[in-house]
Amino acid sequence: MKNQAIPIRYGFFIAAALIVYFLLLSLLGLHTNPYFSLFNAVITGVGIYWCIKKYQEYKGVKFKYQKGFMAGIVSGFIATFVFTLFFGIYATNFDATFLNEIAQGRRAENNISVAAILFVVATMGFASSLIITFSFMQFFKSSWNTKETNKNIAS
Template identity: 55%
Template structure:
């Protein structure tokens, strides 16, 4: 198995889940309310957990914290980049009035453009990825508090 296949496969799956959720919200007219983006974190959390679990199972005893960290980061970054690209296409090509409807929920005194909105979407995805990676790898790393680990350190 290629070492990038898990981050790519799960990154695309997470992005597909995020896009599907966004499109469902769009059909219901709820996609302009930013509070619904909180569920994006749940989608991202589930997908990244599954990716790290799969990577850990694939590596077995050869699982290293650093490699798991990179696999998890790449998974989240792939999902974030794909979703941000979709969001940009949606907001500029598919529904050009979407940005105006989204911004009216917030203060309208700012001169907000699509670039700033895409930057915020990307930063939110990258931040979520980093936090989830650090949290999940605490679950998947080997403990140093076992008898075997103490024997190896002597």
Template identity: 55%
Template structure:
């Protein structure tokens, strides 16, 4: 992708929104409850959708599915990396007791490495699913006369 400004810009915006939301939750002491992380998907989804939409507007008729998919994925991945770095700093330096207070750990201690791995995996998985979903809205339809040329019809072959 020649133009990386869209994934960087939207990745920073999504990551910043996720960090701000987490800090707002921490003001109310709700940042350890996993139910509030559901809004992370909404924030990431909105940013990924807007990033793909902006890329499509920029490219116009030259918009290709693969490039739009890459724009969405890179936006989500950039946001995930930014948010993971923040969470690493937060959990290790700003609030070391955070990992002991997380309500979703089942047994034993949750180490910083495992916690960051989970944050990264959840962020990447969310980015993949949301990008695949949104690209269905942006791809060209094959329900046209031109699209019918690419389908197999037994009656036309006779």
């Protein structure tokens, strides 16, 4: 597997997991409750973690922070784009009352536009991907606190 394919593959895995989770909530009638969308960050986090881990295994010792960060960001952004596309198709074609149910739950006006909802979904996904990737890269980056570095500093 080439290193460019790792984030793309994991991005589609994350998107598929998000879609399955949303459809499961939809079957249970819970898809309009915004509190269940918090689990989206968990799904995205697990996917980004495994993407970075797989990328690190592929690169081995020469794992660079920037490349690992880009792998996590790309996988998260692909997942966000695919899920936002699915969300738009679902809200406009499969459940005509979905947007009204969201508006009633938030005490908003009944005429929420699809574009506004998609903007919020995409922004939340991109922001979550950025924060999660940055957080996980703290675990994967190389430490500067090595015997070699301490020896050079003490001199």
